[in-house]
Amino acid sequence: MADKTRQKQNTKTLRREDRLWVFRAALIVTLMVVLLSVGSLIAKDREYSANENRYLTGRPALSLSSLTSGKFMEDAEAYLSDQFLGRDLLVRTRAGVDRFVGKREVNGVYVGKDHFLFEKPSTWDDARMTRTLNTINLVTAKSGDIRSYMAIAPNATELLKDYLPTGAPVTNQTQQISAIYKNLPHVQCVDLVTPLKAVKDPTTLYYRTDHHWTAAAAEVAFREIAAAMGLVPDAVAYQTMPVTNSFRGTMASSSGIFKASDTISITVPEKEQTLVVTYVNEDKKTSTLFDASKLKEKSQYDVFFGGNFAEVRIDTGAESDRVLLVMKDSYANCAIPMMTPFFKTIVLVDPRYYNDNLPDTIAKEGVTDLLWFYNVNTFLNDTSIGDKLG
Amino acid sequence: MVFSSSTFLMAFLPLTLLLYYGVGVALTKNVTVKNCILLCASLVFYAWGEPVYILLMLLSILFNFAAGRVIDDARDSGRDKAATAQFVLAVFFNLGVLGFFKYADFLVDNVNGIFGAHIPPLELPLPIGISFYTFQILSYIIDLYTGKIRVQKNLLSFALYISLFPQLIAGPIVKYRDIEEQLVGRKESWSKYSYGMTRFVVGLAKKLMLANTLGAVYSGIQATDVGTLSALTAWTGIACYTLQIYFDFSGYSDMAIGLGSMFGFRFNENFNYPYIATSITDFWRRWHISLSSWFRDYVYIPLGGNRRKTPRVIFNLLVVWLLTGLWHGAAWNFVLWGVFYGVLLIFEKYVLGDRLERIPSPVRHLLTMLLVMCGWVLFSAPDLTGALLYLKAMFGGAAGWTDGNGAYLLSTNLAVLLVGAFCATPVYRRILDRFDQKWVSRAKVVAYPLLFALCVVFMVSETYNPFLYFRF
Structure with missing residues (x-):
């Protein structure tokens, strides 16, 4: 009896203490x-x-x-x-918690190994791609004896498979690129996948914190494209210089993971040329392909050309009669500086911002070579080629 | 306003508490003042998400308050027919409003589909919480008419009952008779406040840390073409959804019960570990209790309940479950979901009967969960075809049994799924019971604040919204 009373007393004390x-x-x-x-x-x-x-x-x-x-x-x-x-701290803590519980994906970004952050690859949309490819074939047919080339760069998910989170679903970009190439019978298509896959250290090809490729990857691509165009890049000496080592790109921003930073290097001909760079719609002229002020901003990749513009004309003063028109996204931006010794004029058109008449531009500039230069993800998502050039 | 928003947590809640305890409890000690503060807060709370439909709710409150008075007057003066007429009018009014806003377009769609008509749909947004507050109002009107409660003569109390912000938007559906006395006679206390606050934190954590995380996985899977889902992916997805909907809904109920307690109210429990149920009957005793008990009291029993002959009981059950399905949403997959449960319950009651008990309980548990998960497929699909295709994928009919994507999704979300499954059962209680209770109590002083801090991390990081103009 006494035991029971004591027990009851005990429970009561415990409960009171719990409430406290x-x-x-x-x-x-x-x-x-x-x-x-x-x-x-x-x-x-x-x-x-x-x-x-x-x-x-x-x-x-x-x-x-x-x-x-x-x-x-x-x-x-x-x-x-x-x-x-403490908003930034809270966001960082969340990224840590997510990784702790085994999540490998933040805001559409794969959190890979060795600080690599990957953009989730785009998927193939039949209707959209048919439209884009038909438009390109149409432009090719209309441009008469202008030589047409296409170069599609694979993205990091294709070349850095070992650095992806284990089992992360990605698309087969090699297959996607061949599917694109197969549908462009009158365009000379340049295989960039094979030479890029042959590079010994693939980690040098892409930024860890950004969705772009590096100048090193762009150089490999440039040499392939040049060979296809009948140019001799070995005749020119190139130099590579780092311009910043504090680059934190789109993938870092999207995921909120700011652990690593990247180095941006630029590759340019050793011998300087006197360039006139015209931003056509902006009515602006400079003498350089680079905008150093962007290095102080968040989007440091914009150091190439200061970003993406509808139409940029580069008069190189090179001894050549060839005029190159590049239809491109931002992947092309870091490869263009290597091309200046080979063309009298290079015109860059970004269809996403371009609202003029393409045949007019081609005629006005006296284009001899036309290069479509994209990365897979952007190309698969792009609607502007079909919308604006068709 | 939702509980898991910065506006609620940082502005609405502290201000309301300050006013309620400062002016209502400490300064005036007057229940009218307290109720006034709560009513104003509740109206602001509702208007925050529905600046226009608040008028609809106010109209509803006035109409039903008056209807109650009329029914009562007629009853008192012996005019039973007038009372009945007013009662019928009130029921039709409330169901009419609900029907108009929630089901009109569903009806239009089907009429157009069946008769080839071209009636334009209304495309009205659904007033938040209308399904919940309409049922609360009906509980008052029906109980008043059947003489179970006395009429509410105080408009303030009545308006507070309908609009009380903790349960206004997503339940529990509080019956008038359960809260009648508390409207004027409730007592706040520190122990109620602290119970309420900690219960609120638990609900917030369920919503933000588990439901939202698991929900993101499922919506990712839902966004992919159902024809490409392997069985592994489909099961991972529906497992995530199964836990998501439980934590979302029971988390909301926890927050509602907790907030109610902070203001001195006591609401009935709405969930009781539904996923440990060992039969469908058991499941529905544990899931959304306030809704099933509403249908039991106001539809099933008035229809004669189970005191009639078997065919009639079966009919009654089917009616109740058809309505339950329809209550959840105006679409055929919800109707089918309701009927699915109706049929299962009838099967358990009349076909299995006592034989159910002879099946070992782990097997019963497993079967129950399988059926519940198939039910959630119906419930969560965009439409009936989508649901059937998803079910097909679950049984390997779309893209085989396993693939890399399924393995990735399962492995990267396994920890969250396991934590979720663990928290959905009362196992943690049994584990805690093994420890010295003194230390369990002490741990709470660290655990609840830590949980709240994590909630803040999850809440704020969900609004992380980088602008990627340099995306290209």
């Missing part, structure tokens, strides 16, 4: 809530997030229309979460 600890826990949580809200309120609003590469939401303006439309509420939520105390 739960009370303390709740008190701490309450304090955390207060601290976070008051802290975020007092802390000065940040205007810009370098990690996210965007302006953060500021205090929302209250008005009757923003209230009834619900815009105020949306802005308020965006404001509070954008200005959350």
